[in-house]
Amino acid sequence: MDGNLNALTTVFTEFYYWVTVVFMFLIHVGFCMYEVGASRRRNHMHTLMKNVMVIPLVTVTFFFFGWWIYWAFPMFPFFGGLDHEMGSGNLPWAQSMGPNAADRITGVFWAAFLLFSWTAASIVSGAVIERIRSSALWVHAVLIGSVWWIIDAAWGWHYDGWMVKFLGYHDAYASGVIHAIAGGYALGVIAVLGPRIGKFAKDGTPRDIPPHNPWMLTIGIFLIYTGFWGFYAACNVPVISPEGIGGQITGTTWTATNIYLAPTSLSGITFNFLMSLSGGLMAAYLVSKGDAFWTFSGGLAGVITASAGNDLYHPVQAMLIAAVGVVIVYRLHFWVERRFKLDDAVGAVAVHGYAGFVGLIIAGFVLWGAPSSPYEGYATVNPLGQFIGAMIMFFGLGFLPAFAVSKIQAAMGVLRIPEEVELEGLDYAEHHAYEEAKEAIIEADKAHLAAKLTPAE
Template sequence: MEQQLLELGEKVAALEAGAGMSNTINMEIFYWWCTALMITIHAGFLAYEMGASRAKNVLAAGTKNLLAFAFVVPTFFFFGWWIYNAFPSGFTIAEGSEVALPWSAAMGPNLTDNATGIFWAAFALFAATTASIASGAVIERIRLTAFLVLAIVLGSAVWILGAAWGWHPDGWLTVQFGFHDVGAAGCVHLIAGAFTLGILLNLGPRHGKYNADGSINALKAHSVPLTVVGLMLIIVGFFGFLGGCIIYNGGAQWTNIYGQPATLSAFAFNTLMGFTGGIIGGWVKTRDPFWMMSCGLVGIISAASGLDVWYPPLAFAIGMAGGVMAPMVALFLEKRGIDDAVGAVAVHGFGGAWGVLAMGLFASGYPNVDGMPAVSLTGQVVGLVVLGALGFIPGYAISAVMKAAGVLRVPRDVEIMGLDAVEVPVEAYPEGLVRMAPSASDEDGGMAAAKPVPAQ
């Protein structure tokens, strides 16, 4: 009998160990596919930005986007992941953060650690997405090297510091103010939008965007269908992005990044309702397919802070409100001489700010864990101001230094000729599409004239 009990105990222990390892493997698989889906965001950004460019700049826009991804991932490995682990309490280095240093045993193949690499990969894709938000706004006139430096600063330093503060279970914005931002409306989108605004103030508008009297010329996208398809791909990728925002706990309930109970079902309800609300808001305001899809993204961002708690019709209403307001914000900026080629500041900066604020307006009192303050309007406004400043100040300061050094923007003749002719050794459309040759109106600062020449 004793032998049978001993054997039974060994079998139970083996079953428990097997179940535990199964849960660990399932966690790895979940975040693996979230990361894979997030790469679709970059396929979307690629199509979106190339379509939004004029034909003479299309490959330069695509090259810039590809290189941003390629530079942000390794720099995030070398210092971005450490920043997230080191600074949740502010600027004091947290105890134990050395495990995130690039030479740590956790930062590579390790049979005793199934978590670090997969979480690092998800965050690295969050970082690359954040950097790419700035990319579309500055097309057709920024120097490639200047953009890459700015992308590394935004993707591997600035946003992840904001995430340490407001998207971390020990982040001081949550610990002290109850800040709640499960889908990173503030920690990704608001920071990236504010950083982009800082760059645009120094970069200036594209040549020909404004006339001498201040009137505005439309520098039209060469392929609106490509931009719309790109935006839809971004939406597909956002299901990976938002899936990566929830914590898989084997054998237990999901939690959000703050440790509060959550479900993927709530994320599914509210992501789709926010998305469709944003599309309808954009349609009501503009009737423009580009803005309808952009506002669908605004709708998701607007609902993102509270994806775990919204009643789905409220997520729809929040998304629709964001979709109505974002084109108005874009027009407001354009009339003030800020040339945002794809509306990134309105879509991400405004959308992120509205998402953070909506959480305070409609979910105040939602309880926190471990004795931390409940969600409040005050806490959300504090988070909004802190994250907005964290994005804007370095974006403006670094681009101002670059402008003063003469390395921020391409020369005027290169911009008029088109960046593809100078930066890219192949042609986007060698057959059937013409390039626009510079005309006298270009030299006068007006709109590029329709003066077609065969692509060489």
């Protein structure tokens, strides 16, 4: 850290990312509350444990190989080999991957990406509640959290990624690189996993399976909104000079940038986060005729739809794009449910997958011709590039790997819990000790009472 300005910039950047990571933890808290609230009483602990253990499993694998993938894969395998120069500093045995007085950024930057990884895995976790085996979900969590999403980030969410360079792919706040891929992945799993018992009547009509605790869902989704705000900040580089970027920007004005190192500001994205949240809530309220949970989810879907271009949209554009996205997402969810008999227990495929997909395509039209990068020779943003990008995210890296792995798990008989256990409830099956212990301690207390105390006359 040569000089006071560099030292200040480095320490500020370190603290900035650290704060975003703490905020983003609320996303996972929110997902856990939402899932537990949506599940039936007999499956609470299993549902909670399934999502909690996503945290350590994705964390350690993101340390072991996920982070290296981000730095080594921007051109691999279609337009070049592995980037060993950038990758080597981010291998799990590199000296920058630990306490190091010469490096104050790698740990917090790694953690910011890691929290995105948790989110990707947690999105999948919600769609499959009450019937997937935990072991099967945790394999998927590692794959989506530490392999597939981070490959898409290397390709389309990296200043040197081939999708940015050749397609003009623009996805500033991760409509595609987190939400479309995770929604597509969830769709791939539930297509093989099948619906919960009773979800569809004999004539194929879908039944609502009401959440056991609406308030947990409400607080859960509000926590997700809060964490998502931190996520927006985490997607930025907080302060950098044109010299530091080394691209085409002239002059000496320092700026915040998006992940592509193109200029943006916290102020601009704050406008757009709130306006797209509002557009989503308003449209969802109308289209769902005031259904509380679709309205709340619509706020999230609105932000996700606008996220691809929320570094550049006008706030009113962000609001309207969010509203349009939510109407499409809502209609598509029920059409897919009826047509394909798919049980997406928390609407994750719709809120994340469809919203992310639609948001990428809308950004291609609204931002048509805008520079995707501050560097020379990059394609500009365009509808075709965004459409190809959306297909890669949702289907190529999301749906297909999930479908293939789920098929293998189903063939081995390790994907779904037995029907008898699904009816009886996972908590009784896995936590029967609780009931036995409770019974035993009540009996012991009663015996103590009888032996020591005389009842009042």
